[in-house]
Amino acid sequence: MMLNARKLFKDISDLPTIPAVVSKVVAQLDRHESEPDQIADLILSDQVLAARVVRVVNSPLYRTSTEITSVKRALLHLGFNKVRDMILTSYFINGFEGKSQPFDMKLFWMHSFSVGAISRRIAARVRYADAEKACLVGIIHDIGKVFLGHYCKDEYGRMLKEIENTSYTTYEAEREFFGTTHCEVGLCLAQRWNFPAVYCDVISNHHFSERATEDPLLTAIISLADFYCLSHNIANSLAQAAVPGFSEENSWSILKQLSKAPIASGLEHFLSELDSDYEEVSREVDLIFNTMTAL
């Protein structure tokens, strides 16, 4: 199946690119190894990137009392993790901006941001070391769908029509229509964009967290957040409730096993505790959406 995913990329000449400097900045921020000065210099070597960082730090999303005009101050104010997430999300959104899709892109982003926001909350509850990373990976987990939707638009549209209001899911239908899935295609795209290995692993295995090799706990977090959003019908553009082979039980046992905080409840109860955050999550999702699409 992976071969089929790679074949899809072969003849595409207008694939959105992420500037090499952006991948480099993200990798450095991810490793927490560099000094703010070094990262600021790297960001400043790309004027579009520098302008985005300053614009976002002053947006309602991160409201500050005084205007921040330097990249270094933005880094210190937001912290490395938030800057990393914001950069990658904005390039991801912009990369596919205006590229037509057979599904509602706004709902797609709402689903992505909801999975991000829920992932962050699950991460905090299991004391995962980098809750912001969980949010970011949650946002980008389904990138393969955007690729298939745009570059195989007619067929993807036909596929969606066929499975609408059936128990068939995109994952299963993609396999039949394309001989590959959004997970494999997403992996190809993430590798092309030089995403860190752990991001690639989650994108590729978010429907089968037991296959994750880089960070199984992170993959389980994203997988359960995805399940939560689908089963609660949050921004579910494809009218689907679950994914065959998507085993939330597997993700759940990985989560319980690797959690840094004791979990006494069952899966249903654990997820239902997220319900009280629902309003806060939808406000946050609106804010991220408005900020990121305005860049």
Ligand SMILES: [Fe+2]
């Ligand atoms: Fe997915």
Ligand SMILES: [Fe+2]
């Ligand atoms: Fe998803």
